[in-house]
Amino acid sequence: MSEIRTLASGLGFPEGPIAMKDGSVIFVELNGGKISRVDAQGAYSVLGPTGGGPNGIARGPDGMLYVCNNGGSQYEPGHFAGQGPSHDYVGGSIERVDPVSGARTTLYAACDGHKLAAPNDIVFDKEGGFYFTDLGKRRKRDRDHGGLYYALPDGSSIKELAYPMLSPNGIGLSPDEKTLYVADTETARLWAFDVASPGVIRKAGFPSPHGGRCLVTMGGFCRFDSLAVEASGNVAVTTMLTGEITVISPDGRIVRSVPMPDTHPTNICFGGPDLRTAYITLSRKGELVTMAWAEPGLRLNFQE
Numbered sequence: 454m455s456e457i458r459t460l461a462s463g464l465g466f467p468e469g470p471i472a473m474k475d476g477s478v479i480f481v482e483l484n485g486g487k488i489s490r491v492d493a494q495g496a497y498s499v500l501g502p503t504g505g506g507p508n509g510i511a512r513g514p515d516g517m518l519y520v521c522n523n524g525g526s527q528y529e530p531g532h533f534a535g536q537g538p539s540h541d542y543v544g545g546s547i548e549r550v551d552p553v554s555g556a557r558t559t560l561y562a563a564c565d566g567h568k569l570a571a572p573n574d575i576v577f578d579k580e581g582g583f584y585f586t587d588l589g590k591r592r593k594r595d596r597d598h599g600g601l602y603y604a605l606p607d608g609s610s611i612k613e614l615a616y617p618m619l620s621p622n623g624i625g626l627s628p629d630e631k632t633l634y635v636a637d638t639e640t641a642r643l644w645a646f647d648v649a650s651p652g653v654i655r656k657a658g659f660p661s662p663h664g665g666r667c668l669v670t671m672g673g674f675c676r677f678d679s680l681a682v683e684a685s686g687n688v689a690v691t692t693m694l695t696g697e698i699t700v701i702s703p704d705g706r707i708v709r710s711v712p713m714p715d716t717h718p719t720n721i722c723f724g725g726p727d728l729r730t731a732y733i734t735l736s737r738k739g740e741l742v743t744m745a746w747a748e749p750g751l752r753l754n755f756q757e
Contacts, residue, residue, distance in 0.1 A: 455745040457714060460732075461491045461755065462732075464739040466534060469510040470719070470732040471518075472724020474757035478732050479552070480720075480741060481507035484528050488518065488550060490529065491741060494621075501555025503548065506535065508588075509574035509679070509720075513606045514581040514755050520552040520557070521572035521585055534717075534736070537592045544568040545587065547575075547604065547611075560608040570597040574624045574679055577754045580651045581606060584614075584633055586621035601635060601663075603652035614654050615646070615663040623680035623690060623720075627703065628751055634668075636680050636690050641671035643680075643690060643701055668705035679720040682751040684728065690732070691718040698733070709747070715740070723750020 461467075465484030472478055476493030476521040479500065486507060509521035524545040526535025546569060547561040562569055573588040582605050589599035598617030601624075604610060617619075623636035626648075633646040633654065644665035647655040656664030671677070671692065678691040683700070687708055692699045698711040698721060715735035723746065724730050731746040 457742050457744045459740050459742050460495060461489075461497050461529055461741040462739060464489070464734075464741065467734040467739065467741055468508055468736065469719045469733055470720055470722045470730055471510060471512055472722055472730070472756070478724070479510065479518070481510050482732060483508060483523070483526065486525065487730075488520070488555070500552065500622065501550070503550065503557060505542075505546070505569075506539070509570065509576055509585070511575045511583065511753070512552075512755050512757070513549070513583070513727060515578060515606065516552070516755075517606075517679035518552050519560075519575055519577075519583060519606060520548045520550055521575050522546045522548055522589065523573065524590070538590055542590075543586070544664075545571045545590075547572055547585065549606070549608075558608075561604055561611045564602060564611045564613050569602075570599070573599075573622050576624050576626055577606075578630055578651050579754050580625060581754075582651055584624055584626070584652075586618075586624050586635060588620055588622055588638070589618075600663045601633075601646070614652070615656075615665065618655070618663050622678055625680050625682045625688065627682065629682065629685055632703065633687050634680060634682070635665065636677035638676050638678060641675050641677050641692070643668045643677065643688060643705075645703075668703075668708065669701055671699070678718070681721045681723060681731075683723075684724060684749075684751045685747045687748070689731075691721055693717045693719070711747075714738075714742075722753075728752060 465482040506523040525539030600616035620638040717737035
């Protein structure tokens with residue numbers, strides 16, 4: 454296994470790393486509600502507060518950062534992860550954040566009159582629109598459903614693609630953008646949705662509960678979080694509790710598993726000149742780490 458090197462520690466449940474051209478990595482910290490940055494020399498800084506619970510982040514066609522905000526969670530002593538909605542929770546949102554000034558604008562807080570519960574992860578297509586997951590919100594005795602959405606970055610259009618879903622989390626597009634992948638946390642399943650055109654999916658029939666095709670269901674007790682797609686089309690899914698990155702082929706075969714030094718690897722992205730450098734958030738330990746990856750990652754749309 455390649456050496457794993459720590460870039461930053463002492464973080465508050467980090468997620469959503471973005472590898473920048475200058476060698477820096479931008480990411481969010483759920484516990485503390487902020488967007489943070491580690492530069493190429495390892496210096497840590499805070500870009501700005503977001504409030505609530507910033508969960509996923511992507512760079513858009515205008516160079517702005519687009520943030521999935523879950524609305525906030527309670528962080529109780531002895532728990533590294535959120536324990537239900539925060540006391541000031543009113544709903545989730547999609548926000549646009551200036552990477553220089555940190556200024557933020559709320560683009561979407563609802564779809565078709567229904568409040569967003571907890572937007573989680575986001576990916577832009579080549580046309581400049583973005584797909585995002587809403588994990589749903591868990592409380593002590595009940596929970597809101599999750600869903601899959603498509604929206605435009607100017608705030609003019611948002612639409613629901615699949616609802617309800619149990620706990621949709623990581624999201625990514627295949628190299629040809631004909632397949633949209635969604636990782637479901639609680640079931641540890643990877644779903645594939647066939648894309649007919651930007652923002653339009655072909656729904657699979659029975660027995661699919663929401664129109665996706667189930668590619669794989671993991672055995673044993675584990676949970677999926679976020680994902681990143683390799684240039685080959687394989688999907689690298691962060692797998693919690695077992696503490697590994699599970700690489701899955703487009704036909705549902707498990708290609709390999711890469712062990713992590715934490716039970717809760719949550720996000721992965723690819724950077725470097727050849728896209729063979731992986732940046733991974735280890736959220737139980739509160740670390741951002743990096744390692745050489747066996748295959749190049751897929752260059753994201755609008756990645757620097």
